[in-house]
Amino acid sequence: MDLSLNESQEMLRRTAREFLEANCPTTLVRELEDSAEGYSPELWQQMAELGWLGLSLPVEHSGIGGDAVDQLVLSSEMGRALLPSPYLTSSIACGRLLELSGSPSQKSDMLPLLAQGRLIMSLALDEEAGGCSTKVTKGDDRNSLNGVKSFVPFAISSDILICVAGGPEDGGISLLLLSPNADGVSIEPLASIAGYPQARVEFNDIEVTHEMILGEDMDGGLNLEPALEWATLVQCGEMVGRGRKILEMVIDYAKTRVQFGRPIGTFQAIQHQLADLRVAVDAAELLAYRAACSMSEGRDCSEEIALAKAAADEMSRMSTVVGHGVYAGISYTVEHDMQLYSARNRLAEAEGGGTFRQLENIRRAMGL
Amino acid sequence: MRFRFTQEQHQFRQEVSEFLRQEMSPEYETVFGTFSEDKYWFSRDLFRRLAERRWLTVGWPEEYGGGGKTFLEQSILDEQIGYHKVQRVGITGINFAGPAIIKFGTPEQKARYLPPIARGDAEYCQGFTEPDAGSDLASLQMRAEADGDHFVLNGSKMFTSYYAHADFIYLLARTDPDAPKHRGISLFIVEMDTPGISTRPLPYINGEVAAQTFFDNVRVSRSCLVGQENQGWYHAMTTLDYERAGLERYARVRRTFDDFVEFCKDAGLRGDAVARHKLARVKVGLEGWAALCWKVAWMQSRGEVPNAEASIAFLYGTQQRLYFAQEAMEILGKLGTLTPECDAAPIQGAIEGLSRESMHMHGAGTMEIHRNIIAQRGLGLPR
Numbered sequence: 001m002d003l004s005l006n007e008s009q010e011m012l013r014r015t016a017r018e019f020l021e022a023n024c025p026t027t028l029v030r031e032l033e034d035s036a037e038g039y040s041p042e043l044w045q046q047m048a049e050l051g052w053l054g055l056s057l058p059v060e061h062s063g064i065g066g067d068a069v070d071q072l073v074l075s076s077e078m079g080r081a082l083l084p085s086p087y088l089t090s091s092i093a094c095g096r097l098l099e100l101s102g103s104p105s106q107k108s109d110m111l112p113l114l115a116q117g118r119l120i121m122s123l124a125l126d127e128e129a130g131g132c133s134t135k136v137t138k139g140d141d142r143n144s145l146n147g148v149k150s151f152v153p154f155a156i157s158s159d160i161l162i163c164v165a166g167g168p169e170d171g172g173i174s175l176l177l178l179s180p181n182a183d184g185v186s187i188e189p190l191a192s193i194a195g196y197p198q199a200r201v202e203f204n205d206i207e208v209t210h211e212m213i214l215g216e217d218m219d220g221g222l223n224l225e226p227a228l229e230w231a232t233l234v235q236c237g238e239m240v241g242r243g244r245k246i247l248e249m250v251i252d253y254a255k256t257r258v259q260f261g262r263p264i265g266t267f268q269a270i271q272h273q274l275a276d277l278r279v280a281v282d283a284a285e286l287l288a289y290r291a292a293c294s295m296s297e298g299r300d301c302s303e304e305i306a307l308a309k310a311a312a313d314e315m316s317r318m319s320t321v322v323g324h325g326v327y328a329g330i331s332y333t334v335e336h337d338m339q340l341y342s343a344r345n346r347l348a349e350a351e352g353g354g355t356f357r358q359l360e361n362i363r364r365a366m367g368l
Numbered sequence: 369m370r371f372r373f374t375q376e377q378h379q380f381r382q383e384v385s386e387f388l389r390q391e392m393s394p395e396y397e398t399v400f401g402t403f404s405e406d407k408y409w410f411s412r413d414l415f416r417r418l419a420e421r422r423w424l425t426v427g428w429p430e431e432y433g434g435g436g437k438t439f440l441e442q443s444i445l446d447e448q449i450g451y452h453k454v455q456r457v458g459i460t461g462i463n464f465a466g467p468a469i470i471k472f473g474t475p476e477q478k479a480r481y482l483p484p485i486a487r488g489d490a491e492y493c494q495g496f497t498e499p500d501a502g503s504d505l506a507s508l509q510m511r512a513e514a515d516g517d518h519f520v521l522n523g524s525k526m527f528t529s530y531y532a533h534a535d536f537i538y539l540l541a542r543t544d545p546d547a548p549k550h551r552g553i554s555l556f557i558v559e560m561d562t563p564g565i566s567t568r569p570l571p572y573i574n575g576e577v578a579a580q581t582f583f584d585n586v587r588v589s590r591s592c593l594v595g596q597e598n599q600g601w602y603h604a605m606t607t608l609d610y611e612r613a614g615l616e617r618y619a620r621v622r623r624t625f626d627d628f629v630e631f632c633k634d635a636g637l638r639g640d641a642v643a644r645h646k647l648a649r650v651k652v653g654l655e656g657w658a659a660l661c662w663k664v665a666w667m668q669s670r671g672e673v674p675n676a677e678a679s680i681a682f683l684y685g686t687q688q689r690l691y692f693a694q695e696a697m698e699i700l701g702k703l704g705t706l707t708p709e710c711d712a713a714p715i716q717g718a719i720e721g722l723s724r725e726s727m728h729m730h731g732a733g734t735m736e737i738h739r740n741i742i743a744q745r746g747l748g749l750p751r
Binding site (some may be wrong): 001002003005006008063069073084202224247251255258263265268270271272274276278279283284286287289290292294297307310311340358359360362363366367368 | 369371372373374379422440478619629630632637638643644645647648649651652655656657659660662663666669676677680683685736738739740742744746747748749751
C-alpha cells in the first residue's frame, strides 16, 4: 500500500497548479462564460504544449501514455481552477473511444491531432428524454441517421462530433463521426449553468457513409461504456479538486472574517461544518484514487468508479452548501466566486447519469 | 500510488482469514448484541493461539514478542478478527498500554508487562474517563499522591470495559494538583486486585458490561508509574495514536452489511428499487470508511502520526455505521426490532444489535470532539 503520489505526479501537480493560477484566474473563467467558444484557444494550445491534451493517450499516437492516477492529478487541478475547456469531452471521452474503437487509420489520423490540440472532438450522447432515440436506419440504398442529441458540450467549437446512435441492427449502437457543419446537422444553443456552450444537435436524414463509422464495422458501441466510465472517473478528479479548493477558500474566510469581535472560524458551528466537508473530500478523493489505481493495474473498476462518483456527488453537494452557508450573503452575489464553483458542482453531479445511475451500477454489482 | 497490499501482506491476510475460519464456530460468533462469558473465554483462548504464531502483536518489535511487522499487518489482523465475528476481548494491552511501555517504560517494566501481553495472557482495561471528566478529559480529578516509594490513589473511573476480566488497569491520575491541568497528570499501570479497588457494574445497551471503578487509598509502588511523572497526559496522547485506524470496528460493521445484503436477496428484496438503492448508498459510505481507515494504518506504517486523519476516519465511520443501522432498520420494519435471542430475528439479530451499537457515538471522543480536532489540528482554524 502506498497512498502517496510519486515524484513525477507531484511535479505534474505543482506545474499544473502554478500554470493554472497564472493563466486561468477566475476573471478569465468569467470572460469565457460570456464568449461564444467557451474556451480560450490560446490556453488550449499551451495545454497541448504542456502535454496535457494527450496525457493519457497512447504514446504511439503522440500521447504521453500516463495512467489513470496521473490523469486524476491533472484533472483535480483543472477542477480546482474551474478551467473552461473541452478537455473532458475531447481528450478524455472521445480520446478513449477513439483509442478503443477506432480503426488503425482513424487512430493514427486523429489521436495525434487530439494530443496536439489541432482537433477538438465532442461526444453527442445525452438526450433530453433519456435513453437513445437517435437511430441509424437501413434504407433501400443507404443507411440514414436521424435524431436529436442534447447537452452536447462545445458542439460549435468542435471539429468532429461523435454521435451515439442506435441501430442499424436491433440492439446495436453505432458511433458516427460527423462535422458539426455537415449538411443535415443543426445546432441550437442551450441556456444552462454549465459555463460553457452546450447545445441541442439535430441530425436530419444524414446519409451514413462508411467513413463516418468509428471502428472497422458497426460495433464501436461495445466500447462506449468503458469510455464513459473513464470520463466519469476523470470527472471525479475535477470534483475533488474543486471540493478541496472550496474548503481552502472557506477556511481562509473563516480565519479572517470577524463578527462578534472574533474570527468566525473560532465558532464551533463553523468549525464543524468545515470538518465535515474535509471528511467528505478526503473520502471522495480516496475512492477516486482507489478506482484509478485499479484501472492502471488493469483490473475491473466499474463498481469502484460508481462508488467514487456517488461519494463525489455527495461531497460536491455538501461543498456547495457549506461554501454558500459560511460565506453567506456575499456569496449570493454574482461578483463573488463561490457561485462559479457551485454552478459547476451542480452540472458535475448530474454528469455520468448522476448519483442515481451510480447507485444502479453499484446495486447491480452487488447482485441486487 | 497503490491501494493493494504487498504480496506478503496479502498472504498474511489469507493465512489469518483461513486460520480464523477454521477456529471459529457459529456458537462462538458475535457480531453485535450477543456477548457472553463463554464466548469471551473462547476469544481469549483464540488470542493465545494467535499469539503462538506471533500474530497477536504482529506490529510490535520482535524483541518484545511481536512479529516485527508494521501497523498495516496489525490492522489486517484487526480487520480479520472483526470480519470473522470474534467476540471482542480487551485491546488496551496490545494497542495502548503495551506501546506506551515500549516507548516510555523502564527495562524492568518491559520485562514484566510486555511478554504476557504478547502471549495473550494479560487482559487490560483503561482508566481515563471519570464521572466529571469526559470530553474534557484533562480535567480528571483522580489523585495519585506520592508517599515515599509509593503512590496513593483516590477517585473513580467511568466506563471501565473488560473490568471483570482485567488483570491490569492502565490509568491516568493527577500527581500535581497545582500545575496547569495537562501538566499535572501521570500514567500508571495498576493490578486490578490491589486492595482498595472496587467496581460497580455498568451494563451497556449493547449487552457488554463495563463498570465504574473506585479507588480508595490504593497504595501502589512507584514502579507502576509509566514514563515521567506529570508527563502522563502527553505519553497517553502519543500512544493513543497507535490504535486509531479502527479496522476491527469497520470490519465488524462490514460483515453485518455483507450478511444483510445476502439476507435481502433471500428475502425477495432483490427487485425492490428502494431497498437496493438504500443498500448501494450504504455501501458507498462503507467503502469510503474502509479507505479512510487504511489510509490511517498506512500513515502509521510509515511512522507518521495520523491526527486529524484518525479523527476523520473515526467520525466518518461513526456516521456511516449509524446510517447503515437506520437504513437497515427501515428496510426490515418490525423484523428489525427482534433481538438476537429471538429465533425469528433476521441474521441473528445483528441489525437490531447494530442499531444499539450505533448509539456508541462517543468512543475515543464524541463526534463534536473529533470535529474540533479536525478543524483545529487538520484545518488550522483558531481556537
